[in-house]
Amino acid sequence: KNEVEQSPQNLTAQEGEFITINCSYSVGISALHWLQQHPGGGIVSLFMLSSGKKKHGRLIATINIQEKHSSLHITASHPRDSAVYICAVRRGDDKIIFGKGTRLHILP
Amino acid sequence: DTEVTQTPKHLVMGMTNKKSLKCEQHMGHRAMYWYKQKAKKPPELMFVYSYEKLSINESVPSRFSPECPNSSLLNLHLHALQPEDSALYLCASSQAPGASGYTFGSGTRLTVV
Numbered sequence: 616k617n618e619v620e621q622s623p624q625n626l627t628a629q630e631g632e633f634i635t636i637n638c639s640y641s642v643g644i645s646a647l648h649w650l651q652q653h654p655g656g657g658i659v660s661l662f663m664l665s666s667g668k669k670k671h672g673r674l675i676a677t678i679n680i681q682e683k684h685s686s687l688h689i690t691a692s693h694p695r696d697s698a699v700y701i702c703a704v705r706r707g708d709d710k711i712i713f714g715k716g717t718r719l720h721i722l723p
Numbered sequence: 724d725t726e727v728t729q730t731p732k733h734l735v736m737g738m739t740n741k742k743s744l745k746c747e748q749h750m751g752h753r754a755m756y757w758y759k760q761k762a763k764k765p766p767e768l769m770f771v772y773s774y775e776k777l778s779i780n781e782s783v784p785s786r787f788s789p790e791c792p793n794s795s796l797l798n799l800h801l802h803a804l805q806p807e808d809s810a811l812y813l814c815a816s817s818q819a820p821g822a823s824g825y826t827f828g829s830g831t832r833l834t835v836v
Contacts, residue, residue, distance in 0.1 A: 646825075655832070657811075657813065657827055657828055657829025658813060658827040658830075659827070660826060660827060701765060709754070709771065709779075709820040710768065710779070711825075713765035714765065
């Protein structure tokens with residue numbers, strides 16, 4: 616079993632829909648990152664969480680440390696949100712463990 | 724400056740060539756990382772430099788040789804690579820090992836022919 620599991624693996628939605636991507640992890644962590652990667656491109660860090668909730672524009676990220684679970688929400692989704700969203704956790708030894716990513720495709 | 728800059732963006736090299744990838748940041752970060760990412764796979768850690776010293780080598784073949792000449796610069800020297808080494812090579816930095824502010828570069832897409 617992977618230390619970081621994401622769901623769904625693939626998600627196609629219509630423009631305007633509310634999107635939720637989930638991440639569960641099984642190790643002790645110091646932080647959790649949500650990352651965005653466009654096809655063929657580098658990685659952009661969206662959020663770093665160690666507790667609670669963060670919001671940036673149409674993106675919201677939450678984390679429940681007790682349940683070892685985090686969610687990334689996108690409100691009023693847009694085709695430009697189409698990308699791979701990666702959950703990554705930072706262990707105490709500074710090693711980052713990546714999830715396999717969620718491939719999001721927003722249709723106009 | 725809040726970026727990690729990687730050069731070149733694309734590189735094609737033969738199996739007998741020697742080339743280098745460069746990563747630069749001016750955020751005062753003291754931890755820098757090299758990752759390798761194959762298509763449709765998550766990044767895999769290769770090396771970690773902490774305060775200009777190599778702290779983690781994830782059993783990477785010696786044809787990849789990292790170098791950290793100063794706190795702002797991280798190089799990855801490539802020699803005698805194989806076609807299966809073709810991948811996106813990502814650099815990242817953080818304020819210090821275990822600290823916040825993890826920033827990725829946009830990567831170098833390497834093709835070995």
